[in-house]
Amino acid sequence: MEYGLKPLGRERFWLLLLLAPTLIGLIFGAFGSILATIILSFMKWDLLTPPTWAGIENYIALFTNEKFNTALTNTIKFSAMYVPGVVIISMFVAILLNRKIKGVTVFRTIYFLPCVTSAVATALIWNMIYGKDTGILNYVIQHLGGQSICWLCTDKAMMSVVIVNIWGAIGEGMIIFLAGLTAIPREYYEATKVDGANEIQQFFRITIPLVTPSIFFMTLIATINAFQAYDYIYMLTRRSQGDSSVPVVVFSIYRNAWNFFNYGGASAQAIELAIIVIVLMGIYFWMEKRFVVYE
C-alpha cells in the first residue's frame, strides 16, 4: 500500500532539511542510546572506573538474580491485566462518547484529564483513596456494611496499581478509538439498518471489524507502556530506598544502574525487556495480517 504523494526534485531537499532535526535527534538520542546499552550490557561498568569486557556474564546473572526474576514476573503479570483492560475499557468509553449526547465534550475532557495531569499528583490522590484506615474507598465500603480492605498490601497491590494505570490510560485510548470510530462511514449502519440488522449485530459485524486497526494500534501502545510502567507504581507502592511492594523491571534497572554500581547488569536487564517487547510486537504484527481489516 502506498500513501500520499512522492516528493520530487527540490522538494526532496526541503523534506530532508525539515526532517533533519528530528532525524538527528533520533539517531543520536534513541539509536545512540540503544547501541550504547547493547554494548554496555556486555561490559562490567560501575560508572566511575573504565568499563571492562564481561562477555555474556551479565546475561547469565539474570537467570540467577532472584530480584530481577520477581520484577520480570511482576511486569508480565501487570501487562497481562493492564493491556486487555485498557483496550476494552477505552474502546467501550469511546463508543459511549461517540454519539450526539449533551455535554459530550465535557465527558471527553474528563476522561482525557488523567493524561495531562502529573502522575505524581494523581497517585497521591489515589493513595488517599486506597488508604486502609484513612482511605475514601474503605470509608464507603464500611458504610455499605463491608469490611475494610488493605488495597495496597502485597496481595492486593498489583490489582490496585493496575486499576490506577488503566484509569490513567483510558483518555489516550479513547482518543485513538474515537478517531477509528468516526472514520466508519455512516452509510454502513444505514444500509444494514435497511436490511434489518439490530444494534448488537451492527456492533459485532460493522463496528468491531472496522475498528480492528485501532484495537491493533492501541494494543501495541498499551503493551509498550505496560513494560515501561513506573510512575504510578512507584508512587503507590514505594518503600524505602527505591524498593517497592510491586517491583517491576524498570525499578530493577534503575536500582542496579544508579544504586548498585552495576550499569552493565542494568543494561542487560533493559535489553532483555526490549527483546520481550520485540517478540510480542512480532506476534502482534503476525496477528495484524490475519485479523485486522483495512478498508
Added chain:
Amino acid sequence: MKKIILLTVIISSILLTACANNKSNEPVTISYMVWGAPEELEVWQTIVDEFQVANPNIKVNVEVSDWDTYWTKLKTLLAANTPPDVFAMDAPLYLDYQSRGVLLNLQPYIDKTSGFLDGFYPVTLEAYKLSDGYYGMPRDFQTIVLFYNKDMFDAAGVAYPTADWTYDDLRAAAKDLTIDIDGDGTIDQYGFSADLWDMELVWSEAIWSWGGEVINADHTKTLIGEPAAREAWQYFYDLMFVDKSMPDANTTGQYGGDLFQAGKVAMTSIGHWAVPGYATVDFKWDVAPMPTSPTGGRATSVNSAGFVVAKESKYPDAAWEFVKYCLSETGQKRLTELGLAIPVLESVANSPVFLNQSMVDINQQVFLDSLAFAKMKPVVKGYDEWAAAIGDGMAPIWLGEAELNPTLDEVVPAADAVLEANK
C-alpha cells in the same frame, strides 16, 4: 566560512591559554554540588559569598539537588569525567567512591595546615580515615535520639522519657500511649514508630545495645542474625505484633510521610535532620537519649555528611580552600544555622549557635551527650546494595507477611553474597 574558522581558532586559543596560565592570583571558578532542599541553597550561597570576600580570586558555583537526583547527577558527571570540584558525601557511601579512585587524597593539604584536625569530634573523622590519609572531611553529623510528643504523654499521664530509660520502659510507655481514640476498633495513636528499613534509625542502635554487631570488622560477614541481634529484632517484632504499639509497614505506608510529624505516634527515633520539619508542628515535643537494653548496654548511631574533592579537579588548591573555609568556625556556624545537623567542630557544637537554636526550644545537649555511647554507622563498600539486601529482605516481616527467624536465616546469606561481590 574562513572568518568563522579563524574566530574559532582565536577563541579556543584564548580559552586554552587561560587554562594553562592559571597561577594562584588568577581568578578561578570551582563548582560545588550538594544534596538538600531548595531553601538550603540560600545558606550555602551565604557561605560562598562570605568565602569569596576572603578569597576574591575563587568563584564558587553551588548546585543543590534533592537526594535521589544528586547521586544520579553526580555519577553521570563522574562518568563523563567532568565532576564538580567539591561535592558532598554521605559517609556510608564514601568507600564506594574512594575505592574507585575518583576522590583526591586530602592528606597533603591537611599536613600543610597545622592543627587542622584538632577541633573535630574524633568519631566524625573515623569514617573518612584510611591508611594513606583522608579522602574526605566530615562537614556535620547526626546522632540518633528519642523524640517524644509531650502533649500525648501529658494526656495519657505517662512520665516523660529520661536518660535512665531501658527498652522495657519504652515498651511499657508505648503500650500506654497506644490508643483507639474514637473506639472504632482501629488504633488512632501509636506509642512508637521508626523506620526499620535502614539500620540508622533504630535497629542498629538496638542490636548494639543488646551487645550484638551489624557487620564484622573486615566487612565480610553480616552479623544481624547472631543471637544478641535476634533479641533486638524480637523486641521490635513484639512491639509491632504482640503489643501493637508500633504500626506495621502497611499502616505506616498509608500516611506517606513521617508519623511523628503527623501527630500519629508518641515517640520516634531519628536524627537532627528531622528538627526543622518537627519545628513546624503544633504540639510540644522534646528529645531524650536512646534507652539502654535489658542487658545494660546503651548505643546510638553516629553518621556524618562530608566534603570530598574530585581527583579530576583542575583547581584542587582552590577546592581545598573552600573546604577549609566551610570547616572553619565561621563556616561551621553558618551551616549550623540550617538546623539540620550537628557541627563537627566541638567549639561550635558547644556554643549557643547550636545549643540555643531559635527555631525550636528543645534539649539540644542530648544530641551531643549521645556521642559518649555512639557507634559509627558502618562505612562499607557496596553499601547501598548491602543495605537493600537487608532492608528489602526484612520488609515482609514488617508487613506481617513473614516470620522473623526464618527470614533472618535467608537475609544474612543474601547480604553476605553482596559483600562478597563488592569486595
